[in-house]
Amino acid sequence: MSAEPRLVEVRKNVLKQNDIFARALRERFREAGVFVVSLVSSPGSGKTAFLEKALTLLHARSRVAALVGDLATENDAARLARSKAPVRQIITGTVCHLEAAMIHNALEGWDVAQLDFLFIENVGNLVCPSSYDLGEDLRFVLLSVTEGEDKPLKYPTIFNSADIAVITKMDLASAVEFNEEAANANIQAVRPGMRILKVSAKTGEGMNEFLEFLEIQRSRSRTASAV
Amino acid sequence: MHELSIAMSIVEMAEEESASRGNAQVLSVHLRLGLLSGVVKEALLSSYEMACASTPLEGSQLLIEEVPIEVFCPKCQVRVRVSSMQWIACPECGTPAPEVVQGKELEVVALEIKE
Numbered sequence: 001m002s003a004e005p006r007l008v009e010v011r012k013n014v015l016k017q018n019d020i021f022a023r024a025l026r027e028r029f030r031e032a033g034v035f036v037v038s039l040v041s042s043p044g045s046g047k048t049a050f051l052e053k054a055l056t057l058l059h060a061r062s063r064v065a066a067l068v069g070d071l072a073t074e075n076d077a078a079r080l081a082r083s084k085a086p087v088r089q090i091i092t093g094t095v096c097h098l099e100a101a102m103i104h105n106a107l108e109g110w111d112v113a114q115l116d117f118l119f120i121e122n123v124g125n126l127v128c129p130s131s132y133d134l135g136e137d138l139r140f141v142l143l144s145v146t147e148g149e150d151k152p153l154k155y156p157t158i159f160n161s162a163d164i165a166v167i168t169k170m171d172l173a174s175a176v177e178f179n180e181e182a183a184n185a186n187i188q189a190v191r192p193g194m195r196i197l198k199v200s201a202k203t204g205e206g207m208n209e210f211l212e213f214l215e216i217q218r219s220r221s222r223t224a225s226a227v
Numbered sequence: 228m229h230e231l232s233i234a235m236s237i238v239e240m241a242e243e244e245s246a247s248r249g250n251a252q253v254l255s256v257h258l259r260l261g262l263l264s265g266v267v268k269e270a271l272l273s274s275y276e277m278a279c280a281s282t283p284l285e286g287s288q289l290l291i292e293e294v295p296i297e298v299f300c301p302k303c304q305v306r307v308r309v310s311s312m313q314w315i316a317c318p319e320c321g322t323p324a325p326e327v328v329q330g331k332e333l334e335v336v337a338l339e340i341k342e
Binding site: 003004005006007008009010011012013014015017095096097127128130131153156157158160161188189190191192193 | 228229232233236237240244248254257258263264265266312313314315316323324325327333334335336337338339340341342
């Protein structure tokens with residue numbers, strides 16, 4: 001028994017458990033041939049309206065489903081269910097983000113091989129979700145025109161953790177004097193090369209482009225996994 | 228604020244490590260924290276204290292080494308440290324650098340123990 005303190009090396013990722021779940025999910029999604037998209041944004045940026053529109057349009061031609069995370073209430077699941085696509089609510093309680101294990105649990109009883117697309121709507125929060133891999137193929141970060149063009153500079157981590165940016169509520173752009181050029185520049189400053197889509201769930205502007213983009217990404221990922 | 232659940236994971240990892248070493252007393256936990264990890268140092272430090280309460284780690288210290296953001300500059304063809312989180316680009320030539328090679332770490336690297 002030595003009384004002298006000593007340093008022992010550990011080298012373990014703190015989010016190891018989440019990463020293990022996320023890796024297993026990604027593998028399962030790839031085998032099932034389902035393309036998985038997650039949405040992150042601040043509360044009120046229009047994730048649910050955007051997703052409802054996307055599900056409604058996609059439901060007509062593809063097999064789609066969605067999981068939606070909130071601290072409380074099943075309101076969003078009820079809204080999304082109007083699209084006729086299967087939807088499940090994940091109630092996180094006090095947890096401010098989704099974790100891979102929650103996705104795993106929420107999928108119980110669903111045969112993901114029967115799906116072309118699965119959407120995961122994260123809890124409205126621009127901070128915490130950035131640290132958690134959910135096994136998704138693409139992470140979209142939404143920014144509404146009403147929020148201010150400097151949001152990417154204020155929350156660089158979430159923008160950096162995402163693959164695609166979506167500017168929502170474009171129908172309000174002129175009313176709020178949205179400076180598109182500044183928003184684009186700010187996004188590029190924190191995530192160089194990030195693709196930016198512009199949509200309005202209300203008027204449908206940009207929705208077809210978004211859906212086409214998804215179809216292309218999905219067929220690309222299928223080709224890649226077939227090789 | 229997800230720092231508390233992260234602090235609890237750190238405490239759990241340290242407890243496991245201590246148990247595997249004959250319940251050695253943990254004096255401190257050394258953590259590498261990337262500036263792009265999405266975890267705030269100050270919040271993590273105060274959460275750590277809470278997470279340690281009534282566990283064998285009570286009274287231990289969390290020592291955080293902040294890891295700066297480094298990118299690979301496609302023009303200079305070298306790893307460089309970015310000057311700001313708001314400008315992910317090569318500070319030498321100004322080229323935007325999408326490839327982040329360091330700065331997302333959230334890793335327990337070592338424990339100081341007393342057996």
